[in-house]
Amino acid sequence: MSHLETMRxxxxxxxxGTIGMTRDKVSGALVPLDFxxxxxxxxxxxxxxxxxxxxxxxxPMDSSDVSPRHWRSLANTVAExxxxxxxxxxxxxxxxxxxxxxxxxxxxxxLQKPVIFTGSQLPIGIPRTDGRENLLSALMLAAHQTDxxxxxxxxxxxxxxxxxRGNRSHKESAQSLQAIVSPNFPALxxxxxxxxxxxxxxxxxxxxxxxxxxxxxxxxxxAWVSLYPGMPLDLLRQTxxxxxxxxxxxxxxxxxxxxxxxxxxxxLQKANQSGVTLLNVxxxxxxxxxxxxxxxxxxxxxxxxxxxxxxxxxxALTKLMHVLAxxxxxxxxxxxxxxxxxxxxxxxxxxxxxxxxxxxAAGL
Ligand code: ASP
Numbered sequence: 001m002s003h004l005e006t007m008r009x010x011x012x013x014x015x016x017g018t019i020g021m022t023r024d025k026v027s028g029a030l031v032p033l034d035f036x037x038x039x040x041x042x043x044x045x046x047x048x049x050x051x052x053x054x055x056x057x058x059x060p061m062d063s064s065d066v067s068p069r070h071w072r073s074l075a076n077t078v079a080e081x082x083x084x085x086x087x088x089x090x091x092x093x094x095x096x097x098x099x100x101x102x103x104x105x106x107x108x109x110x111l112q113k114p115v116i117f118t119g120s121q122l123p124i125g126i127p128r129t130d131g132r133e134n135l136l137s138a139l140m141l142a143a144h145q146t147d148x149x150x151x152x153x154x155x156x157x158x159x160x161x162x163x164x165r166g167n168r169s170h171k172e173s174a175q176s177l178q179a180i181v182s183p184n185f186p187a188l189x190x191x192x193x194x195x196x197x198x199x200x201x202x203x204x205x206x207x208x209x210x211x212x213x214x215x216x217x218x219x220x221x222x223a224w225v226s227l228y229p230g231m232p233l234d235l236l237r238q239t240x241x242x243x244x245x246x247x248x249x250x251x252x253x254x255x256x257x258x259x260x261x262x263x264x265x266x267x268l269q270k271a272n273q274s275g276v277t278l279l280n281v282x283x284x285x286x287x288x289x290x291x292x293x294x295x296x297x298x299x300x301x302x303x304x305x306x307x308x309x310x311x312x313x314x315x316a317l318t319k320l321m322h323v324l325a326x327x328x329x330x331x332x333x334x335x336x337x338x339x340x341x342x343x344x345x346x347x348x349x350x351x352x353x354x355x356x357x358x359x360x361a362a363g364l
Contacts, residue, residue: 017093063093087142100167217325256289
């Protein structure tokens with residue numbers, strides 16, 4: 001077999017983002033380049049021992065403009081090219097990378113190959129860019145195999161020397177070169193002199209699954225409401241009374257707490273009874289919802305609000321969009337939202353609930 005035949009092949013899907021931007025000479029603003037120009041700044045690509053092909057969005061974009069329509073196009077491209085490549089790297093702006101990575105993790109069920117998002121905080125053409133290392137390491141991890149199979153078999157994000165599970169990722173900093181973090185789950189790989197692969201953290205599709213399945217539906221009739229002290233409840237009422245509304249991610253305090261307001265309770269109960277799915281996630285940067293701990297969150301559970309455990313808001317929103325596109329059945333929606341579909345949540349630890357006593361006992 002020739003060297004070329006054994007070479008791994010990776011498809012780069014270029015969507016835009018800072019990694020492929022340059023400064024416009026007239027306005028001074030950062031504007032997108034095409035992938036051929038990006039590749040020119042990374043001559044090491046030719047020596048990485050990987051056959052790289054690339055496709056681009058017609059117009060490379062800032063990730064603030066990425067929407068479910070673009071997630072669909074990315075997922076379709078992966079599905080269509082799945083058998084021809086060993087892995088996929090998606091170059092994407094960092095601002096909404098965690099949303100796109102989370103969405104693709106739900107849209108692509110049964111992955112047995114890597115789909116790795118990466119980008120950079122500094123454009124590829126400037127001397128201190130983080131884009132070159134991010135791109136090269138993402139490519140190498142997309143081509144990485146163990147015992148003849150892809151080492152990474154899920155949607156992931158490579159950033160700042162770490163490979164993170166895509167639906168656990170979150171953009172934490174507008175400044176740091178370690179901008180993307182995984183608050184509630186360890187890194188899959190730490191890139192030092194070697195790639196330190198945390199084998200026990202890698203997601204594996206159950207052997208019973210039947211190949212790659214594409215779920216391109218995403219219901220967009222969802223809202224994200226973050227509670228704050230003094231929030232006029234009329235704001236929430238107006239959102240909940242939107243006739244098309246199918247689901248709401250409620251970002252609550254601490255381990256999933258909300259004010260003990262009868263008006264709030266009535267609003268949530270009414271929405272729940274009219275078939276709106278309500279999901280509780282924490283506003284905190286780390287940790288999750290533990291409805292057994294405080295009476296304030298017990299009230300939410302009583303209104304039919306589903307605990308989102310330790311999902312990031314990005315995972316919670318995109319999972320809700322995905323699940324609502326699959327079924328209208330309230331029982332199935334609850335089961336899927338609380339199940340660990342793609343490694344996006346840590347099922348609740350019963351021992352913790354037991355250690356804290358019965359629901360409501362901990363007081364306010
Ligand atoms: N605004 C850019 C984007 O998300 C930021 C970046 O890529 O880092 O497209």
